[in-house]
Amino acid sequence: MQTAALVWTVFTVCVCVCVCVCVCVCVCVCVCARARYPSVLTLYIRVVSAVKLYTIQVYTYTFRVFC
Secondary structure, eight states: OHHHHHHHHHHHHHHHHHHHHHHHHHHHHHHHHHHHOHHHHHHHHHHHHHHHHHHHHHHHHHHHHHO
C-alpha cells in the first residue's frame, strides 16, 4: 500500500506541475498573441480544453488502476 500511495503522490505532484506550467505558457502566449492574431487565441483555447480533458482522463484511469 505504501508503494501505491507513493506512486499516487508522485503522479499527483507531476500532474499539478505540468498543468501549472502549461497554463502559464498558454496564458503568456495568449496575452502576446491576442493583440496580433485573434484567431490564434481561439486555437489556443481549443488546445487548452483538449489538454485539460486528456489530463482528467489520465488522472481518472490512474486512480482506477492504483486504487
